Amino acid sequence: MELANTLSQDGESRGGVLAHLERLETQVSRSRKKMEEPQSAQAEESALGTRIHELRRLRDKLRAEVKQHQASVKASTTNVESDQTSEITEQESLKRKRENVKAILQAYRFTGISGKLTSRGACVCISTAFEGNLLGSYFVDLVMRKPLQIHHHSIPVFIPLEEISAKYLQTNVQHFLFTLCEYLNAYSGRKYQADRLQSDFEAFLAGPLQRNSLCNLLSFTYKAEPEGQSFPFCARLLYKDLTTTLPTDVTVTYQGTDALSTTQEEQRAAHENLFFTKPLHQVFTSFARKGDKLDMSLVS
Amino acid sequence: MDETVSEFFRRTILKIPLTEMMTILKTWNFLSENQLQTVNFRQRKESLVQDLVLLCEENRASLNDAALLDIIYTQFHRHQKVWDVFQMSKGPGEDTDLFDMEQFKSSFKKILKRALKNVTVSFRDAEENAVWIRIAWGTQYRKPNQYKPAYVVYYSQTPYAFTSSSQLKSNLPLLGQALTVASKHHQIVKMDLRSRYLDSLKAIVFKQYNQTFETHNSTTPLQERSLGLDINMDSRIIHENKTEKERVQRVTQEIFGDYPQPRLEFAQYKLETKFKSDLNGGILAEREEPLRCLVKFSSPHLLEALKSLAPAGIADAPLSPLLTCIPNKGMNYFKIRDK
Numbered sequence: 001m002e003l004a005n006t007l008s009q010d011g012e013s014r015g016g017v018l019a020h021l022e023r024l025e026t027q028v029s030r031s032r033k034k035m036e037e038p039q040s041a042q043a044e045e046s047a048l049g050t051r052i053h054e055l056r057r058l059r060d061k062l063r064a065e066v067k068q069h070q071a072s073v074k075a076s077t078t079n080v081e082s083d084q085t086s087e088i089t090e091q092e093s094l095k096r097k098r099e100n101v102k103a104i105l106q107a108y109r110f111t112g113i114s115g116k117l118t119s120r121g122a123c124v125c126i127s128t129a130f131e132g133n134l135l136g137s138y139f140v141d142l143v144m145r146k147p148l149q150i151h152h153h154s155i156p157v158f159i160p161l162e163e164i165s166a167k168y169l170q171t172n173v174q175h176f177l178f179t180l181c182e183y184l185n186a187y188s189g190r191k192y193q194a195d196r197l198q199s200d201f202e203a204f205l206a207g208p209l210q211r212n213s214l215c216n217l218l219s220f221t222y223k224a225e226p227e228g229q230s231f232p233f234c235a236r237l238l239y240k241d242l243t244t245t246l247p248t249d250v251t252v253t254y255q256g257t258d259a260l261s262t263t264q265e266e267q268r269a270a271h272e273n274l275f276f277t278k279p280l281h282q283v284f285t286s287f288a289r290k291g292d293k294l295d296m297s298l299v300s
Numbered sequence: 301m302d303e304t305v306s307e308f309f310r311r312t313i314l315k316i317p318l319t320e321m322m323t324i325l326k327t328w329n330f331l332s333e334n335q336l337q338t339v340n341f342r343q344r345k346e347s348l349v350q351d352l353v354l355l356c357e358e359n360r361a362s363l364n365d366a367a368l369l370d371i372i373y374t375q376f377h378r379h380q381k382v383w384d385v386f387q388m389s390k391g392p393g394e395d396t397d398l399f400d401m402e403q404f405k406s407s408f409k410k411i412l413k414r415a416l417k418n419v420t421v422s423f424r425d426a427e428e429n430a431v432w433i434r435i436a437w438g439t440q441y442r443k444p445n446q447y448k449p450a451y452v453v454y455y456s457q458t459p460y461a462f463t464s465s466s467q468l469k470s471n472l473p474l475l476g477q478a479l480t481v482a483s484k485h486h487q488i489v490k491m492d493l494r495s496r497y498l499d500s501l502k503a504i505v506f507k508q509y510n511q512t513f514e515t516h517n518s519t520t521p522l523q524e525r526s527l528g529l530d531i532n533m534d535s536r537i538i539h540e541n542k543t544e545k546e547r548v549q550r551v552t553q554e555i556f557g558d559y560p561q562p563r564l565e566f567a568q569y570k571l572e573t574k575f576k577s578d579l580n581g582g583i584l585a586e587r588e589e590p591l592r593c594l595v596k597f598s599s600p601h602l603l604e605a606l607k608s609l610a611p612a613g614i615a616d617a618p619l620s621p622l623l624t625c626i627p628n629k630g631m632n633y634f635k636i637r638d639k
Contacts, residue, residue: 212429219402
């Protein structure tokens, strides 16, 4: 360009001024731009800013909605659940209560006399025990009528039920039941002792145990030491009182022909006393223990 | 061994069915295991019996051993005999019954032997403190007839004795006396109860036939039990009179219970009553004297049959108390007169 060429004579000054001006112009435009930029940027910024705000607001709104929705769903489900669980727990608790009561009623057996109401009256159960061992149970089905009647029962035929009911059934049912309970418990106890003697102490018996239905007469020949030198004694136990488990009469005799020595006589009397005071099987347990003691003395 | 005893053995063993031979001989426990092993049980019965009699001779078997075998056979075949029931009673205010089995046996035997020189008495202990007694009767001059013995079953400390109806009825009072005195009772009375089924008679007089009791342990409520109507049988079948049927079932169940009935073969009613008729007139209605007739109900199992009458529609429910009182009263022979 000429200008540029003409400038070149002045050299720098002409080229310089125009160029300078040009430079200034560009500077200004640049700075104007720059000035504009922040403005637009600012505008943009503010626009963005507002957009951000909006979006945030929207986000918060949606968040809130979601939360609310979740909460409501939760609430509704927990409502349903709590209804159900409260129903279930109510049912369960009733069921548990019922089973509890039923178990208590069943456990009443352990008191000895328990019962259940029937359509006719009541069915009474007498549970017998001896020395902490639960033995047989016997039933009396009563008909609540005037006069009070026994519909059917499981009392053994040799227990004097008719006698007892003739005395007490109409006048005092409680006494009737207690008396029956006494007789049955005593019978069960005597039977238990006789059974134990037969099964656990067979080695001590020289012959079979003689007994009867009520187990109120027991007769047997025994040795205090099954393999030892002791003499066989004959024992005869009578239980005249049907309400007791210990004998009322005891006779221990020696079957041999020679007279007894003093020690043997002492032993015989001691045995008699034992049979009077201790249950039968316990007497034989003490015989067995004495035998053990003797063995120990031999060893030492 | 005596010829008569040998013959007694032969006839007793011959009675035993081959299927039961081993069991009965083992229960008798007179011939040892070794001895029994030497016998061929597959041969003809006649020869088998001969072999067994020879073994008994070897063991010097006595009349009592033969009687014992006879008791065992009868215990296995108790239904072949018809049993009567006797009831004994004590005086008022008696002491406690201290029953001694050995004393009872010796006392019983003594009384019979004192009255009749010729009598065979044998005992066999049974369960539940009972005793089976076999009595072969003779007379002052004749030896006991071993082929027509009487049997008595007595449960100690009970008032009841069961006797097989002996053909020799003349000895019955003596038997009663021996029983009464030996068991320390005062009186004996024959009950109006008779059957082949000894166990049922025992269940009736001991009142053991109904052993169902309501307890808190039982889980089956009464309504759950099927009423026997089987409504699910076929949907095309409709039960008419359902309420009536249910009533009948209920009444039957109340009277007969749920338990198996004791077994009796008959019930006999001797009627001596005036004729009763709904219709006016008629020859019999004017008759002043009572009519005498015998009504007998027979069945292989009478009480079960009676129980099924109303549900089957053959009779009205409730049945006549004359029929339903049988186990309760312990009677199956009745004499009915006008009051």
